[in-house]
Amino acid sequence: MLPPRSNFSEWYSAVLKEADLVDLRYGVKGFLVIKPWAFKVIKAIYALYEKELERDDHAPVHFPAVIPESYFAKEKEHIKGFEGEVFWITHAGHNKLEERLVLRPTSETAFYPMYALWIQGWRDLPLKLYQSGTVWRYETKATRPFLRVREILWIEAHDAFATHEEALAQVERDMAMAERVIRAKLGIPFLALRRPQWDKFAGAENTFAADTIMPDGRALQIATTHDLGQHFAKAFSITFKDSSGRESHVWQTCYGPGISRIYAALVALHGDEKGLIYPYAVSPIKVVVVPIPRKGKEGVVEAYAGKVAERLEALGIPFFVDTTDRTPGNKFFYWELKGVPFRIEVGPREAEEGTVVLASRLGGKETIPLEELSTLPERGRAFDAQLRERAEAFFTSHLFEASSWEELEEKVGRGMVKVPFCSIDMDGVECYHRIKEELKAEVRGEELRGEKPGGERCVVCGKEAKHFVWVAKQY
Ligand SMILES: [Zn+2]
Numbered sequence: 001m002l003p004p005r006s007n008f009s010e011w012y013s014a015v016l017k018e019a020d021l022v023d024l025r026y027g028v029k030g031f032l033v034i035k036p037w038a039f040k041v042i043k044a045i046y047a048l049y050e051k052e053l054e055r056d057d058h059a060p061v062h063f064p065a066v067i068p069e070s071y072f073a074k075e076k077e078h079i080k081g082f083e084g085e086v087f088w089i090t091h092a093g094h095n096k097l098e099e100r101l102v103l104r105p106t107s108e109t110a111f112y113p114m115y116a117l118w119i120q121g122w123r124d125l126p127l128k129l130y131q132s133g134t135v136w137r138y139e140t141k142a143t144r145p146f147l148r149v150r151e152i153l154w155i156e157a158h159d160a161f162a163t164h165e166e167a168l169a170q171v172e173r174d175m176a177m178a179e180r181v182i183r184a185k186l187g188i189p190f191l192a193l194r195r196p197q198w199d200k201f202a203g204a205e206n207t208f209a210a211d212t213i214m215p216d217g218r219a220l221q222i223a224t225t226h227d228l229g230q231h232f233a234k235a236f237s238i239t240f241k242d243s244s245g246r247e248s249h250v251w252q253t254c255y256g257p258g259i260s261r262i263y264a265a266l267v268a269l270h271g272d273e274k275g276l277i278y279p280y281a282v283s284p285i286k287v288v289v290v291p292i293p294r295k296g297k298e299g300v301v302e303a304y305a306g307k308v309a310e311r312l313e314a315l316g317i318p319f320f321v322d323t324t325d326r327t328p329g330n331k332f333f334y335w336e337l338k339g340v341p342f343r344i345e346v347g348p349r350e351a352e353e354g355t356v357v358l359a360s361r362l363g364g365k366e367t368i369p370l371e372e373l374s375t376l377p378e379r380g381r382a383f384d385a386q387l388r389e390r391a392e393a394f395f396t397s398h399l400f401e402a403s404s405w406e407e408l409e410e411k412v413g414r415g416m417v418k419v420p421f422c423s424i425d426m427d428g429v430e431c432y433h434r435i436k437e438e439l440k441a442e443v444r445g446e447e448l449r450g451e452k453p454g455g456e457r458c459v460v461c462g463k464e465a466k467h468f469v470w471v472a473k474q475y
Contacts, residue, residue, distance in 0.1 A: 002273050008216040012144075012268060019276050019337055021267070022145050030143040030150030037284070037338065042153060042263050044282035046132055048185055049155055049257055052177045058128040058157055063110045065134070066101040071109045075235040078108065081202020085138045103136040108203065108228075108254060111158045112236040119250060121241045122162055126170075130157035130255075146264035147220065147475050157255040160238065167227060167251040171208055174225035174255045175448065178210045181257070182222060185281050187388035188212055188265045189395035190222060191416065191470060193445035196424035198432060205229035211444055211470070212265050213398045217414045219444055219472035222261045228252040269391045276339025277361050279387055280380030287312065287376065288335045289321040292328045292347040304351035308344060311373050336361060341383050342376065362386055405459050408471060412441050416472040420456035420465030431460035435471060444470045 002018065003010040016022050021038035034042065050060070066089060073079045082105050089101040104110055111129070119127060132155045139150050157174075161167045175192050182188045190210040200207035204226040211219045232238070233249035241247055270277040280286055289312075291305040305321055312319040320340075322331045328345070335343055345357040356373070359365040360383060368375075398415030402408040411417045422428045424446060432443050446467040453465040 002275060004273060005215055005271070008214065008268070011215075011271075011273075015267060015271055015275060016145055019339070024145070030139055030148075032145055032149060032151065038263065040284040041266070041278060041282050042259060044284075045181075045186070045259055045262055045266075046155065048181045048282070049177070049259070050130075050132060052181055053130050053155070053157055056128070056173055056177065057126075058130045058159075061129040061131055062133075063104075063107055063114075063131055065104055067104050067107070067110045069100045069102060071113055072102045074109060075203045075232050077231070078203035078235075082106070085140070087136050087138055105135055105137045106254075106256070107131065107135070107156055108158065108232055112232050112238060112252075115158075115160055115250075116236050116238045119160060119238055119240050122243055125160060125162045125240060125250065126166065127160045128157065129159075130155055144475075146260045146267070149260060153259040155255075155257050155259065159253045159255075160233075160250040161252070162240065162242065162248070162250065164229070164251045167229075167253045170253045170255075171225050171227055174223075174253070175208065175210070177255075178223045178257065182210065182212075182262060183388070185279070185384070186262065186266055187279055187384060187391050188222070188262065188269055189388075189392050191444075192448040193470060194424070194448060195445040196428065196432065196443050196469070197426050198429050199443070199445070201226040203228065203231050205231065208448065209445065211416070211472070212269070213395055213415055213472070214265070214268050214475065215394075217398060217473070219416055219442070219470075219474045220261060220265055221258070221474070222265055223255075223257040225253060225255040228254060269394065270387055271339070274333075275337030277387065278339040278341065279384045280341045281384055283318075283339065283341055285318050285320045285340050286380060287317060287319045287342040287344055288331075288340045289319060289344045289346065290328055290331045290335075291321070291323065292345055294348050297348040297351075300348055300351050301346060305346050308346055308356060308370065308373070311370060312376075315374055315376070317373075317376050341380060402459060403456065408435075408459050409439060412439050412471060413473055416444065416470045418468050418470055419459045420453045421467050421469040422458035422461055422463045423466050424469060428458075431458060434460050439471075440473060441471050442474045444472055444474070446470075 002014045005011045020035050023033040026033045086105045087103040135152050143149055159170050190212040193209050195207040206227040208225045209221050210223040211221050214220050230249040238250045239247050289308055291301045293301045309321050341361050343359040350356055354370050355367050357367050400411040400417045402411055402417050402419050408419050435441055446469050456465045458465045
């Protein structure tokens with residue numbers, strides 16, 4: 001058994017170790033060795049996202065991991081925001097480099113010099129490319145595997161359009177992709193928020209983000225999309241001739257689903273005291289087969305387990321037959337810890353009757369005829385729906401409202417708290433500073449399609465509120 005989930009920090013460390021997800025002995029702070037049982041799921045999450053991006057007319061591309069300082073410095077706000085948190089390459093072999101290189105913390109300044117060359121006329125637009133890969137950020141706070149690391153697995157999509165309207169429509173499409181992958185497939189609920197102006201991406205006009213809530217009540221940003229306006233287009237001279245021959249700057253967006261953090265949320269939100277619970281959609285093995293031999297019937301059970309395996313093979317369902325010398329009880333514990341959605345038990349009785357005992361990682365067991373193994377994918381979808389509902393119930397029970405400072409103070413560590421707030425433009429920054437200093441919390445922003453206040457007052461300064469914002473402690 002793991003520590004209780006109410007002690008999230010201990011539970012999380014224990015599950016990472018016991019389920020063999022990472023090895024922390026590599027010895028470079030914030031850089032993880034990710035083991036197969038985690039990385040297979042991470043690859044599956046990548047695949048789901050890549051499929052959605054390609055359905056949305058994005059094409060894959062590969063860009064270098066290094067960015068010359070001269071590119072990196074081109075957009076003034078961008079370098080101001082990032083220069084304190086990047087790794088620099090200053091030497092190669094015995095030589096000092098003429099120009100320093102930055103290990104990409106994000107790739108706007110790698111992509112856009114090329115976009116300036118590739119985009120000439122309106123026929124070149126929209127340009128929608130994505131890269132699946134790694135970025136590096138010199139995180140100075142305490143690191144936590146997958147949650148806060150220095151080597152981050154993610155996807156970044158960089159899009160260029162002829163008009164701002166098209167760019168804003170892409171922001172909506174990005175959020176819809178997050179809905180389809182993160183919420184619908186992986187069962188991770190989130191709020192779609194517009195970040196305050198003081199918390200936007202360096203160089204963006206506006207930042208939109210998906211925030212989920214971890215079991216300890218802290219908010220976790222798992223995807224962002226930025227309306228870059230024409231800031232980078234002007235810095236990098238990305239222009240096109242419209243159909244009447246007039247030259248304009250493009251409008252840009254970029255989108256970054258944080259795969260490391262989505263995986264962290266999946267582990268944290270679905271797991272329990274027995275261990276992981278992987279959604280059927282991404283679990284490396286959908287079902288584990290545990291033979292339960294009885295004295296004198298070993299041969300019969302073994303042969304029947306083989307028949308079950310053949311059947312699963314023919315159905316194309318990833319499975320594993322556990323023929324190790326552990327006891328059946330130990331096998332149950334082991335595969336529950338690993339989070340495999342279903343377990344099939346077969347003994348002499350099942351062999352004789354042509355049935356299997358099917359147990360769900362979410363509880364419950366039933367005996368079904370061998371032929372009904374074909375219902376596993378359907379049962380898998382129901383399994384994922386049940387996981388999603390559990391996570392939604394947790395999530396909504398950690399959303400609070402407050403209409404006064406005292407009420408906010410009382411609720412803020414427990415989840416996300418919705419309060420009336422004067423302004424998420426720069427004129428509200430003073431009120432934010434008070435929240436940050438006195439409550440050690442962040443203003444996460446206003447909901448994308450949320451309601452507007454009707455006469456409520458800012459919980460900090462008492463001025464008329466322009467927004468309802470969500471306040472939370474964060475990762
Ligand atoms: Zn205020």
